[in-house]
Amino acid sequence: MTDQATQTTRRESENHGPYRQPDFHPLPSFYGKKLPTVRLEAEVYDCELEGVVPPQLNGTYYRLGPDTLYPILGDDDNIINGDGYVMKFRIEDGHVDFASKYVQTSRYLEQRKARRRLYNEYRNPFTDEPDAPKIPDRDNTANTYAMWVNNRLFALREDSHPHELDPETLETLDVFDFDGKLKSTALSAHTKVDPVTGEWWCFGLFAERRFEGEVALVVADSDLNLVREELFEAPYPGLMHDFAVTREHVIFDIQPLTVDLDRAKAGGDFYAYDPELPSMWGIMPRSGTVADIRWFRAPNVVVGHIMNAFTDGDRVIVDAPVSPGNAFPFFTDVNGQPTDVDESFAKITRLTFDLSSDVDEPIVERIEDAVGEMPRIDDRFGMGAYRYGYYKSAEGISRIDWQTRELTTFPMTPPSLAHEPVFVPRSADAPEGDGFVLVVVSHLHTNRGELMILDANDLAAGPIARAKIPYSPPFTFHGSFAHNVDHAAR
Incomplete structure (x- = not known):
């Protein structure tokens, strides 16, 4: 649609005349891909099964992600x-309901009522439609993590x-908002x-x-009562999508995608990548306060997600997919220029921070063949020393054995999208890594989908x-498995 046609449809809509909805188009995603919107709410009782669902797997698998109800004006x-x-997959006695x-x-709700897009670009209210109702949570799309806690x-x-x-x-x-007690306008x-302990650690x-x-x-x-809220200033106004907690420390990671409100007011991106900045890593004792944060710098280390972290004496170890450049390539750089998609590809990496040293950079150990993202672990071993990590790799679904550095993969090829x-343990007391890996797959070429269940010991x-x-x-993006949820009778 041309700019003139866009303005015409906008004016006609404001005057209650004809309104031509903008075309739906595939949306820029990670690694240069573009993905279609779906706009379908669905239920399937007793999904068609291939193979046998393990009897130990009883509970509900929740997934959460983005789907565009109405496209913005433009592309x-x-x-x-x-x-x-x-989405939910209820797994019970060998059956699966969706x-x-x-x-x-x-x-x-406002856009559904208007039958069109009102709130346009990501976290940029200056691009909204003139008649968009003012709402305090304009940016809250609730689209990132289905968290069971x-x-x-x-x-x-x-x-x-x-x-x-x-x-x-x-x-x-x-x-x-913890019954109105949360002061932060954001929760990670x-x-x-x-x-x-069952404690819920978050940041805003x-x-x-x-x-x-x-x-x-x-x-x-563990009962979701707010017990602690402390405010600090990061070295610069950068992105922090994930963070890490160990038994002894809290780790904050500020990434070189910075915010500039003047840029946003001029129609630019909320975030823009600054290649001149290192990522900054703040580490504090878990028993201390934010006044105890020590900042480390990590050039050419850009992180979106954390696999796990643990403390070993004076060393804090953080495992994460690390990109050498902009991990979010649908955002431009600070000069408004597109960034190299190849620099968004991440490798599973171990960062070691030595708290006993005056050196302000971590040791960076990249696992060269482990290209991928969306890392997960056996959550029973979170915040402590662990052995296995799982991730969506360039080849398919992979596991890294940190003890041997061995990689195991179930290969998948496009256009199927994992x-x-x-990871779900076989039982509450099963050894680490003994269980199942659950993966939702979108088969874009056939317009079909599935929940795939893999044996974690033999991917x-x-x-x-x-x-x-x-x-x-x-x-x-992210989801949780809830064991043996007590559902109402169907």
């Missing part, structure tokens, strides 16, 4: 700006407060549940919406079961 949207779309639904955020299900988004969801119906409940998309990036680098550390007890792999052998769904679901 410069990106996948992380899509509306929250939650359901999907949009998260009913304020912006979703303390027997409750939350749709997390890093710039906002979570939406709580009904785990059975997927209906949207209230926005969660990536939170950490301590497998020993741009907690006061000054966009100057203000960050809140937020901690709740989502994040999630290369391929799926032991597939639960099929009759459409290709939108790409989901």
Whole structure:
């Protein structure tokens, strides 16, 4: 659509005349890919199965990702700006039931009522339609992480407060803010549940919406009572999508995608990559305060997600997919220029921070053949020393054995698109890594999808079961498995 035609449809709409909806178009995603929007809520009772679902696997697998209800005017949207779309696979006694639904955020409801896009570019209200109703949580698409914590299900988004969801119906409940006690305007998309204490560790990036680098550390007890909230200033106003917690330390990672409100007001991206900046890593004692943060610098280390972290004496070890350049290539650099997609490809990497040394950079050990993202572990071993990590690799679904550095892979090829792999233990007391890897797959070429169940001890052998769904679901970012959820009778 031309700019003139766009303005004409906008004016006609404002005057209650004819309105031509902008065309739906594939959205820029990671690694230079473009993915279609789906716009389908669905239920499948008793999915078609191939193979046998393991009897030890009983519970519900939740996934959350973005799907664009209405396209913006133009073609410069990106996948992380899509509306929250939650899916569940209920696995019980060898059967699998499926359901999907949009998260009913304020912006979703306003746009549904208007039957068109009102809130346009990612975190940039200066690009919204003139008649868009002003809502306080304009940026909350609730589209990043279906987080199961303390027997409750939350749709997390890093710039906002979570939406709580009904785990059975997927209906949207209230926005969660610890009964009004949370001061931060944001709660991280990536939170950490301590497998020993049950504490919920979180952060709030741009907690006061000054966009100057203000960050809140937020901690709740095992009953989700807010017990700690501390504010600090990061070295610069950069992106922090994930963070890490060990038994002894908290690690904050500020990435060189910076915020400039003047750029946003001029129609530019909310984030822009600055290749002159190193990523900055702040480490504090878990028993201390944010006043104890020590900052390290890591040039040519750009991180979106953390696999795990642990403390070994005076050393803090962080494992993560690391890109040499802009890990979010749908954002331009600070000069408005596109960045090299090849520099967004990440390798699984071990960063070692020596707290006893005056050196302010970590030791960086890249696993050269381990190209991939979306890392997960056996969550029972989170925050401590561990052996196995799982990730969506360039070749398919992979496992790294940190003890031997051995890589094991179940290969997959485009146009089938694997989502994040999630590990589920065979039993509560099974050894680390003894269990199953669950992977949702979108078969874009056939418009079909499936839940693939792999034996974590033998990924290369391929799926032991597939639960099929009759459409290709939108790409989901992150999810959780809830063991033996007590659902209402169907």
